[in-house]
Amino acid sequence: MEKALTIAMSESDRTQKIMSGQEKLPSFKLEPQQATVEEIFVKQISEAAYDVAELSLSSYLIALGRGERRLTAIPVFLSRSFRHNAIYVRADSPWTHPSELKGRRFGFPEYQMTAAVWVRGFFRHEWGVAGEDMTWFTYRDERVPIPTPAHRGSGDDIFEALLQGEVDAIMTARRPPSAYFPASGEGGxxxxxIPDVWGAEREYYRRTGIFPIMHLVSLKEETVQEHPKLPLQLYKQMLQRKDEGIAQLLETIKNQTSAPWVWESAEQSAKLMNGDMWPYGMKANWSQIELFMSYLQEDGLLDRGLTPEQIFHPSVLHT
Structure with a gap:
């Protein structure tokens, strides 16, 4: 008899077959759950609500450090992003480099969100701006209740906070509304x-080899105890789907997206990243996770580094 598994993830070429119901996992009946990624994170980290769920890397690590034992994870990284492009200022701002923001007011949706941890790490180690050199603001509640040095913004609209002058700059994973920031990225x-932000991101990758991880795949420990082969089985299947998605992205018989020059971008990415533009697994990613944990510790969000055995299920440690 098939075991029913609730599964909650954002849709992408890495997850579409699973979330649409096309994907089958032997011995299991997948039951996709529809929610925004922010809603998924809150429910999974606070309730362990899903058997399998996409989860914020930072919130997962913070929760583990605070004694969370209801979840485990596999090194499937559903979201990765360079967040240099996610830093915004008003159009009339005089600043064009992060180092110029020293002493300014900076807004994040949430202090603990993975993208915010990366950006604060960039400020310290890439741009020479210490945490105490900035005044931080946030615009939603922390999904893992933690003390932070951030001030709570006057509302929940981070874009209006920027436009009204409550903060001088912001980082937002979501693109600003088109009324403020046109599709061309100009004239709003x-x-x-950063003016040449795509060049800045490529330069960062060339120098560091880091394509920042944002989200991983979590599993309910209770479910894994009942089905210990599930984590590795799921890892292998999701790795295969990711590789298929990249192959389809490069296939020129039809464009998988609505971006006219997607093949040029994909080929450039494959060249720059030595063919593996979206790595899964422990071996390719552990050094980056260690670096990220050091950023969490600098932020005061994690007391000490965690081991691979504490973060991931034993069956996937060899990947």
Whole structure:
């Protein structure tokens, strides 16, 4: 008899077959749950609500450090992003480099969100701006209740906070509304801080080899105890789907997206990243996770580094 598994993830070429119901996992009946990624994170980290769920890397690690034992994970990284492009200022701002923001007011949706941890790490180690050199603001509640040095913004609209002058710059994973920031990225009331941001991101990758991890795949420990082969089985299947998604992205008989030059971008990415533009597994990613944990410790969000055995299920440690 098949075991029913609730599964909650954002849709992408890495998850679409699972979330649409096309994907079958032998011995299990997958039951996709529809929710925004923010809703998934809150429910999984607070309730362990799903058998399998996409989860914020930072919130997962913070929760583990605070004694969370209801979840485990596999090294399937459903979201990765360079967040240089996610830093915005008003269009009339004089600043064009993060180092110029020293002493300014900076807004995040949430202090603990993975993208915010990466950006604060960039400020310290890439741009020479210490945490105490900035005044931080946030615009939603922390999903793992933690003390932070951030001030709570006057509302919950981070874009209006920027436009009204409550903060001088913001980082937001979600693109600003088109009324403020047109599709071309030019001519709006908000602009990206760094003028050649795509070049800056490529330079960062060339120098560091880091394509920042944002989200991983968590599993309910209770479910895994009942089905110990599930984590590795799921890892292998999701790795295969990811590789298929990249192959389809490169296939020129039809464009998988609505971006006209997606093949050029994909080929450039494959060249720069030595063919593996979206790595899963422990071996390719552990050094980056260690670096990220050091950023969490610098932020005061994690007391000490965690071991692979504490973070991931034993069956996937060899990947």
């Amino acid at each position: 009331r908000i602009r990206r801080l």
